[in-house]
Amino acid sequence: MWLSALLGGLACLWVLPAIQSRIGLEWVPLPAAAILTVFFLGTGWALNQWGMNIVRRLVYDAGVRERDGMYTEAEDAFRRAMAMFDSFLISPFRKREKSTLLASRLARFYLARAEKSHDSESFIVAYLYARPDDEEVAEDWLNQIQSRGGLREEHQELAFRIGSALPKNRAVQLALARFYLLLERTDFPALQAYRRVCYADDQAPQPFVNDLARLFIRERRADEWALKIYLQALEGGAEESELLGGVAACVRWAPEAERKSPLLLKAHSYLRGLDEFRLSAMHAAFKPPQPALPSPKMGYWRPLGTRVVDIMHGLSKSVVYGPASAFQRIKKRIKFLAHLTQSSRKAKRAAAGALLAVLTAGIAILLINTVNYLVKTDIAAGGKANPAEAVVTDPFTIQVAAYLNSVHAHRFVDQLKKQGLDAYWNEAMSGNKKWYQVRVSHFADKRSARQYAEALKARGIIEDYYIANYRR
Numbered sequence: 001m002w003l004s005a006l007l008g009g010l011a012c013l014w015v016l017p018a019i020q021s022r023i024g025l026e027w028v029p030l031p032a033a034a035i036l037t038v039f040f041l042g043t044g045w046a047l048n049q050w051g052m053n054i055v056r057r058l059v060y061d062a063g064v065r066e067r068d069g070m071y072t073e074a075e076d077a078f079r080r081a082m083a084m085f086d087s088f089l090i091s092p093f094r095k096r097e098k099s100t101l102l103a104s105r106l107a108r109f110y111l112a113r114a115e116k117s118h119d120s121e122s123f124i125v126a127y128l129y130a131r132p133d134d135e136e137v138a139e140d141w142l143n144q145i146q147s148r149g150g151l152r153e154e155h156q157e158l159a160f161r162i163g164s165a166l167p168k169n170r171a172v173q174l175a176l177a178r179f180y181l182l183l184e185r186t187d188f189p190a191l192q193a194y195r196r197v198c199y200a201d202d203q204a205p206q207p208f209v210n211d212l213a214r215l216f217i218r219e220r221r222a223d224e225w226a227l228k229i230y231l232q233a234l235e236g237g238a239e240e241s242e243l244l245g246g247v248a249a250c251v252r253w254a255p256e257a258e259r260k261s262p263l264l265l266k267a268h269s270y271l272r273g274l275d276e277f278r279l280s281a282m283h284a285a286f287k288p289p290q291p292a293l294p295s296p297k298m299g300y301w302r303p304l305g306t307r308v309v310d311i312m313h314g315l316s317k318s319v320v321y322g323p324a325s326a327f328q329r330i331k332k333r334i335k336f337l338a339h340l341t342q343s344s345r346k347a348k349r350a351a352a353g354a355l356l357a358v359l360t361a362g363i364a365i366l367l368i369n370t371v372n373y374l375v376k377t378d379i380a381a382g383g384k385a386n387p388a389e390a391v392v393t394d395p396f397t398i399q400v401a402a403y404l405n406s407v408h409a410h411r412f413v414d415q416l417k418k419q420g421l422d423a424y425w426n427e428a429m430s431g432n433k434k435w436y437q438v439r440v441s442h443f444a445d446k447r448s449a450r451q452y453a454e455a456l457k458a459r460g461i462i463e464d465y466y467i468a469n470y471r472r
Contacts, residue, residue: 001040003047008039044091051089052098055081059102066109078106103127104134111140128158132165135172142175151179156405160189163196173197174208181211186219187401188412191463198229206236217242222249222286224263231266244270248279249286394442397470398453400462401438402428409436416440419461426471442470 012032020028062077084090085099107127110120124141132138142162145151151159159176166172173196180190194212197204204212213233216226227250230243247267271279400416403409409425416423422441427434440456443449446467453465 003043004036004040007043008036011035011039047089048091048094051084051087052094055084055090055098055102058084059105062109071113074109078102078109082106100131104131104137107134107137111137111144125155125158128162132158132161135166135169138162138166139169139171139175142172146175146178150182153405157407160408163189163193167196170197170200173200174205177212178208181208181215184215184218186215186464187403187408188463189408195225198225204232206232209233209236210238213238213243213246217246220249220286222246222253224250226250227263227267231263231270234270240270244274245282246286247271248274248282252279394444395470396443396446396449397468398440398443398449398456398465399437399468400440400453400456400465403436403438404433406436409438412438416461421456421461437468439468439470 012035015035016028016032019031023031058077058081062074062081065071065074065077081102082099085095085102090098104127107124110116110124113120124137128134128138128141142159145155159179162172163176173193177190177193177197180193183190197208198212209229209232213229216229226246230246230250234240234243234247247270251264251267251271274282401409401412403412406425413423413425416438424439426437426439428437429435440462441449441452443452449467453462453467456462457465
């Protein structure tokens with residue numbers, strides 16, 4: 001801008017007096033603005049070309065020094081090239097594109113080095129946070145991390161971003177799945193990685209299948225996916241004692257429509273010859289999967305007026321059916337109304353206006369009561385009334401995940417809240433570790449909680465769950 005003002009001002013002093021008599025004094029600002037604009041664009045283009053030429057020269061010198069084994073000099077050249085993008089020479093439009101390419105080149109330079117410094121590690125991690133879809137860098141970094149002992153706690157978030165950005169890259173998913181198996185993780189990111197490896201075009205490696213089967217046995221899973229893993233582990237020669245219990249549990253709770261599927265026929269061949277008493281003992285410790293219920297999502301889109309009518313109808317039923325059952329029905333209808341309000345912009349505005357009116361009325365009432373209280377005589381001091389104990393009407397909730405890192409719990413809670421769910425998290429200590437438990441809503445009985453959880457599972461919102469005691 002200084003160069004544009006200086007050069008453009010000199011050009012105006014030279015050009016404008018010559019044309020002032022022809023165009024008149026009132027039109028002089030137009031050619032002056034045009035001259036300054038031309039010099040601004042021209043100066044920017046010239047400085048941009050100059051800066052990019054410096055960057056290209058430095059990158060070329062860095063490549064030559066890297067091939068000659070002069071790694072310190074090559075790194076210095078790369079750093080000076082990166083510093084050019086922090087100057088005023090290169091335009092913002094070119095800076096965004098070219099700096100990404102240079103960062104990719106520098107990340108590959110650091111990955112090729114046998115010795116890693118703290119700065120190089122930090123740069124690679126920062127680059128992958130910005131570009132988790134760079135397959136070459138992600139694969140190489142994961143392989144190097146694996147050779148150095150596996151993922152550390154500060155790398156868990158980056159691993160999740162890489163796995164989400166490259167769901168079809170088998171090498172990346174297999175590396176992440178092995179890391180998760182080593183940590184015995186069964187949260188949502190880990191289960192996603194296991195599924196991507198198991199359902200890929202190529203068959204999963206047998207050691208991975210055996211480790212996953214042992215993890216599912218410890219988790220007492222008894223669904224179709226677990227049955228497939230148990231059978232693959234048995235076919236690979238894994239120990240039969242515990243796996244047969246998992247197979248028996250999956251066969252025990254398989255739906256009637258799947259009784260003749262090839263998977264179950266293969267499972268029956270492993271269980272042939274075992275009496276009913278032994279089969280019952282084998283599958284007693286496993287968790288039976290609950291039948292999937294129809295998704296209630298279509299009910300959320302009923303008109304707002306219909307929801308209001310339903311709530312008023314529930315109020316009228318309180319006289320006939322008693323306050324307890326009517327309260328439960330009204331609470332469910334209010335929840336439906338809350339879901340509808342979250343999904344409609346007009347409803348949000350109306351709810352915000354109503355909330356503002358209620359808040360204003362409450363403040364006014366509070367002020368009036370305060371003034372009346374100050375005018376009246378003080379109430380004689382007396383014993384404080386004991387507060388009534390809170391009655392827990394909804395003692396059950398759904399736990400859908402548990403993490404050792406609070407960041408993962410916060411992210412999952414935010415994802416569930418964006419879908420209109422009443423999600424929250426609790427802290428719990430277990431085995432000298434602090435767990436962050438992600439939970440959804442609260443219910444009056446286990447049956448209602450299980451129906452709601454199965455509906456969420458059928459919609460693909462959650463992977464797994466169990467019923468827990470409700471507390472916040």
